[in-house]
Amino acid sequence: MRILYGVVGEGMGHATRSRVLLEELSKEHEVHIVVSGRAKDYLAKRFQNVHGIWGFTIAYEGNSVKKWQTVLQNVTGAVKGWPQNIRQYFELVEEFKPDVVVSDFESFSYLFARNHRLPVISVDNMQLINRCKHDPAMLAGFEDDFETTRALVKSKLPGAFHYLVTTFFYPPLRKERTTLLPSILRPEIIDAKSEQGEHLLVYQTSTTNAALPEILKQSGLPCRIYGMRRDITEDLHDGNLVYRPFSEKGFIDDLRTARAVIAGGGYTLMSEAVYLRKPVLSLPVQGQFEQVLNALYLEKLGYGMYAPELTLERLRDFLQRVPRCQEALHGYVQDGNKLMIEALREQIARAAEYKGRWWEEFEQAEATKG
Template identity: 30%
Template sequence: MMQAEGFFNLARIIVGVMGDAYGHLSQALALAELAPQHEYLFLGAGTVREVVKMGFSFLEIPLLGTFYANNKVDIAATIRNGSKILLGRNPLDKRIIDQIERFSPCLAITAYEYFTSIIAKKLGIRCISLDNQHFLNKLRFEMPRGQMPSRFFYALPLRLMFSKADHYFINSFFQFPPRDSETTDVFPPLLRKDLMDIRPADGEHVFVYQTSPTFSKLIPELEKSRNRYTVYGYGEKPGSKNIIFRPPSRAGLLKDLASCRYVISNGGHNLISEALFLGKPIFSYPIHMAYEQFFNAHMVRNLKYGDYTLEVLPRISHLARFEEKLAEYRGSISTGDFCGNEQIATKLKEKL
């Protein structure tokens, strides 16, 4: 009971974040924005280091990230990295634990970060999982056919390594009933304030975002089109007659996203949710062997928010057919609920 009172007055909270991309970091920051009166210590590596510039405390811990090659999960490299960390010397050495104990947290939140639930158990505090990934083993739904190898390599670490929290907050642009309502709650997407403050408009350019710059075949195909493309994820470099490459920038990304005709992305949940909140149809090239991305793309098509392809070679003809249905997609998107911030804040208060 003391922890519950502390959370809503003034609490110290550790927030572990998977830092191999920006999606989980964005969700963790959105949660911190819901309750800015508390003190947060962010745990992670990679993109999580950026919280220091925002005024948050940060402690680096090992990163069990995912590696990519040619728009596909590099399973061998991902396993090698994980094995090196987990089978080496104790990744949670005494120095890390001592610093967290001095912070004296009363709650742990994990945004798909492996070590946070372990730390929470060591400290005897509650751990809440915040992500979309746990739809696979925490929700009831009809599984689409195919993608068995991808589903296996996704489900195995999900169950064995990332399902050790006490409670699960699954936020998603699609909602299914939980298998256990006592330990799992389901919400629309959790969004950052800077996104919610933007007023969208229908511009002329197409917004392109790639989780990894390894999808090298996409850009030459886009150059065959008459469309104008604003591209994030490949770094800043010289463009072409119809392509502009943007450097990483949250403000720039949101401005270009809000003013585009539609979005071309992989299958990352966070970018899809942000685009849908702004009313933008999605065409997805999900990363192969990343089952969550396939399922997100499947739901985009199923809910008529857009379409996807699993073909290795991108083709402009896919986009041409997609563009014929933009009005239909926008109509479907207009009926959706893509912001669960208030519901998540309320449920946190109830649970804690």
């Protein structure tokens, strides 16, 4: 079977989890990949038939999203980017005729599918925002952000044949054609043996919180810090703090042996920490409600704590909670990627049977609702 697989390039989480599924699909099918941003280089090293396209980007300043800068840089990028995407489109039309499209929150592959009347299988964590019910009490104070984000997510891949949604929390469904499944994990995480250490693993790319190092020093615990000193090529020691250059192997080793994790609200690292049963103090990027929602559910389950910013009081509160979080995490169970791979294979087989009929049936159903 021929599969077109789209991967959004904003952030590397989409690429690392897509790599897992692409490795499985490539064993059985002919797969072409469309991807933007840094994710292209990551996937091109591992797979053939990787097509680079222009994609949406987000502008940051410190630990918050700059909304107007994001709009401006994407308008500018679209002037050059869309012609490139159209060129890629015609190349695919001539050279590759897919039977099914899989999209990890990526629009080009979705539009390709819609224009060619092909079924789309959505694989991501974002659709949970729109396709599940969320407790109003938990969203109190975030109602406007939630509705804005839900509208954006809803508009991203409407009418997909099926939505496979990765998650470590399971709110009730409110939409059909939706399956909640455990997080997609890199083989390196599945193979990692979780051990109890004393250090805190800190992953922060923001440099605006000048008080962060001093707060961490006052914890009295060894802290292994990634992301804050991207200029270093070897460990830099500062009292109980160790700034480390990024190394996938070193990072995973520090994660599996950590006492706890301090990081943003990104889904990938959070889900890996949950799998390895490491409590997380989550500091979401301001302006990204998806990260806030991840953190709120993390806290609701007792797996960690949400904090809009790091203070010494919040850090001390979190460290006191760590034993209770470890106990809660002890009940988390996941059999690697088995359920996700089985579900994806099943939906691909079902979608291939529909092929040209799917959009007609969907549009008829929508017209009936209207």
